[in-house]
Amino acid sequence: MAVKKLCESYSKSFRGEVQRWGCMKQTGVSLRYMMEFGSRPTEKNLLISAQFLHKELPIRIARRAIELESLPYGLSEKPAVLEVRDWYLDSFRDLRSFPEIKDKNDELEFTQMIKMIKVRHNNVVPTMALGVQQLKKGMNPKIVYEDLDEIHQFLDRFYMSRIGIRMLIGQHVELHNPNPAPDCVGYIHTKMSPVEVARSASEDARSICLREYGSAPDISMYGDPNFTFPYVPTHLHLMVFELVKNSLRAVQERYMDSDKVAPHVRIVVADGIEDVTIKVSDEGGGIRRSGLPKIFTYLYSTAKNPLDEQSDLGSAGGLTMAGYGYGLPISRLYARYFGGDLQIISMEGYGTDAYLHLSRLGDSQEPLP
Structure with missing residues (x-):
């Protein structure tokens, strides 16, 4: 099946509409706003939220669809990229053909539709990686x-942009949950313990290490488990999982054939006035200084290429990210999405420290590309 360029396979009026919406201004929201707004999921608030998404999502999706058309080096022509572009165009069409949202029934129907859009886009990351x-x-x-x-x-x-779209859709859909978890407002946990989330993510990473190597270094946690702040636990889990998994792999491979006991991977959670910082430290030999700029690029990985093994990344939000070289750059985007950051500092011949900064003010607007 030949996938045609946008100009051939879609009507002129549809193309014009994508272009028109892609030029409109996006509207960012903050973690605090999502939390305050979602803490009262009344019929009226859900209606306002749906009306906002009905206008905001097509703008964000159109922008990405237009960009997917004009990528350098012929990337736009790759079959996998064309497939992603078509998902975006289908979602744009679904949103634009949905009539004005006037009452509860419209809102419920709209919520079902955006749920389907979120599922349609589940495999965007591995498919773009394939492209x-x-x-x-x-x-x-x-x-x-x-x-x-x-x-x-x-x-x-x-x-x-994808993180933002999924956060907005997921947040709206989750507000319909009749039995929300205590202290949760949609995806946001108002009293999240970073130590508990880091512990659970590092246990997941350790079990993957055990599965792959037959053994895994120990992990030591430092920090107050009773300290909490509002954040999205799934985002934090993904980031800590990625950092700990990289550290475990480095230590494991360095000490695999040694008779020395592998040193622990250390996780420290510090609670500051502006930031909550999580440091993941290992003695896995570090990264060469010349290699450091590469670790945040999308075309670099030290692991084997996963395209040689069919792995499904869509299931658990992409927990088997090794090999795409995407874990670190995407983790940094998750950190930046709510005003934080991720820094990696390495001592070649010794080990690596990763500093994950999470903004605890929750006031920063989404960074809208």
């Missing part, structure tokens, strides 16, 4: 991957 791999296979190996700056910047914008 980039398809590009890489056909490229001159002399090209330095960091030089493909345009592609990195596009993917940063694209994935950041």
Whole structure:
């Protein structure tokens, strides 16, 4: 099946509409706003939320669809990228053909539709990764991957936008949950314990290490488990899982054939006035200084290429990220989405420290690409 360019396979009026919506201004929201607004999921509030999404989502989706059309190095022509573009166009069409939302029934119907859109986009990350791999296979190996700056910047914008779209849809859908977990407002846990989330994420990472290597270094946690602040636990879990998994792998591979006991991976949770910072430290030998710029690029990974093994990344939100080289750059986007950041500091020959900063004020607006 040949996938045609946008101009061939979609009507002129539809193309014009995508362009028109892609030029409109996006509206960002803050974690605090989502929390305060969602803490009273009355019929009226759900209606306001649906009306906001009915206008906001097509703008964000149109922008990405337009960008997917004009990527450098022929990336737009790759079959996997065309598939992603079609998901975005289908979702845009679904949203635009949905009539004005006037009452509770409209709102419930709209909620079902955006739920379907979220499912349709479940595999965007592995499919885009496949497109980039398809590009890489056909490229001159002399090209330095960091030089493909345009592609990195596009993917940063694209994935950041995706985090925002999924957060907005997920938050709205979750507000309909008749039995929300205590202290939860949609996806946001108003009293999240970073120590507890970090513990659970590091146990998950450790069990994957055990499965792959037959053994795993121990993990030591430092921090007050009773300290809480409002955040999205699934985001934090994903980031800590990624950092701990990288540390465990580095230590495991360094000490695998040694008779020395592998040193612990240490996790420290510190509670500051502006930030909650989580440090993950290992003695896995560190990263060469020349390799450090590469760790946040999308075309680099030290693990084997997962395209050689069919792995399903759609299931648990992408818990088997090794090999795509996507874990760190995407974790950094999750941190930045709510005003935080991720820094990696390494001592070659010794180990690596990752600092995950989470903004505890919850006031920063979404960074809208």
